[in-house]
Amino acid sequence: MKNRLAWFSAPYVLWMALFTVIPVIMVVVYAFTAVDLTTGAVHPTLDNFAQMGTYAVVFVRSFELALIATFICLLIGYPVSYLMAKEGPGFQRIAMVLIMLPMWVNFLLRTYAWMTILSNNGPLNQLFQALGIIDLGNLVNGGLNGLCAWLNGGAVELLNSLLGTDFALSTARPTDMTYFKMLYTQGAVVLGMVYNYLPFMILPIYSVIIKMDNSLLEAARDLGAGSSRVFRKVILPLSLPGVLSGVTMVFVPSVSTFAISKMLGGGTKLLLGDLIELQFLGGAYNPYLGSAISLVMMVIVVICMYVMNRFGEGEEQAVML
């Protein structure tokens, strides 16, 4: 009986083999080969990895932005999921629709819309202009410049003469802004990541919290725990699996995205996804280097996930004890 049922998984096994295992093997093969320019012959090499040092700064930048985006998603997502799980089914339905709604519109269209919204002459800047927020920004910058100049003349000079350093506070904050620069900044990229991947944080946390056994919470209260203690000692540890899968589902696509950074980041500072895309479909054709970068990224992500899951397991057990 068991063996007969195993056949039902055949389509998936086939699918995995064709579209996951074989492509990964191809990436590995490409990563360890290069093409000779004069003869056109493909030969095994480690050169692709030797170049990796040049791109270390891109790796750092990508992981940094993805971590920030994941952290913000967690910060927004956890309270929302908690609130949703605690409210009645009517609220849950509406909230669920609102969370899922943006995903019914194509991902690229949503990001295009952000390009318009954030642009220098876009609706958001026009609103800020009309409300006087930009003038306020200029005023604050002017004030800060004045303050810094005053400090530079007094306290900082004294400090410098004491320590023999040459330190000065910036007095060059712009005071003639007509718009805030929002599009084509790293902040815009993080915004794009948070906006697009937030549902992937909320849904797993929500589904864990809503399935939590209420009798555990009652028991904790019976034993005299206050509500903040119930949350810290019972709800939080029990919701950790949801948090972990949410973090994974936000972090992994964030670290490898290229559409978001291309559209909202402007390409003056590349992310890993851009760098890889450049080697396959962008301006520089070198699938061997592209595969090597992908492979290194994959390995780092897998290590991160492994460490995090171990950390998660340990935490859970410690608290349970």
Added chain:
Amino acid sequence: MKKITALTLACILAMGLFLSGCAMDDPDNAGTSGSPDSSNSSGTSEGKRELNVCSWGEYIDLSLIDEFEEATGIKVNYQTTDSNETMYNLLKTTGGGFDVIVPSDYMISQLIEEGMLAEINYDNIPNFSLIDDRFKNLSYDPENKYTVPYTWGTLGIIYNTERVTEPVTSWDIMFDPAHAGDVLMIRNSRDAFGIALMSLGYSVNTTDEAQIREAYQKVVDANEAGVYQAFVMDEIFQNMEGGNAAVATYYAGDYLTMLESNESLAYAVPEEGSNWFVDAMCILKDAQNVSEAEEWINFLCSTEASLRNMDYIWYASPNTEALEMYPEWYEEQYGEPLDMELYEIMAAPQEVLDRCEAYLVLPAETRTFYNDLWTQLGT
């Protein structure tokens, strides 16, 4: 309660569609929907003729496609990409499945060199005789066996006269910290490094690695000084039309399209010279639909199609009659005379072309060097 939910939902959905609709109104996106996927199956079957074209965004009067389809019964799958390099990679990674492509001069040489283009039977393209001799037998195809010119023009500086008050005569403005955060650099290695090479006084076709590296360094320094708002290709339309940036480099024809939406834009071909390019229609060697491809190319070479294309995309046609007739034709269509200054931007006069240089194909080592530098640029 359910009704309210449904209503809220509908409103938000409508709003979402509206917002995304605003950003998406450029016509080239209408062109991308045609997919080349279904091509290979039905290419030769009777009655159902198909043609797969790969071209640039905003690069054809879309009504010409409908007209061609109606007249011949050939279904045209029209796809767009944004640069020669992207198109080349598309051909390399997917095998393409295209019949007709419209690469620029230097990319054509490379494709010929790699044996990817088919020789064209000009007997089946009678309208080829209408093409001006200036655009035949050019360096990328010296015996003119593979190509039929489609458009030509110059690369130049597009700037917003409200924000740039000084006269623009030099490529230096593309590297000028005085316009920090207000400059859009072009997102392909040949043009971007070409601009730097020209501003340094070198040839755009140099193979001297020291010169290319110097040009690369110039772009890197400007990028690190925060001169560039972004590296863009067709996103430039949205940005320059909306006044989001002050200076950019792009193609003359696209400048004229932008001018229709923003009158304070101006165009200059710098004193140091610039690139002048020819984009030509080619048939790929592995094309499935050769006779359809010939019909298509012949159709687009006709004076009528050339005129309408010029009017729509603002790129000059190589068709002699169309070039001569255009000012007159314009007056007939719109009831007002064509601004000759604009006409000279579109179809640059000989004295401008004299200081411009065409891109020649670079040797493989130099191309790899370009690719490597381009990859390192954003790090």
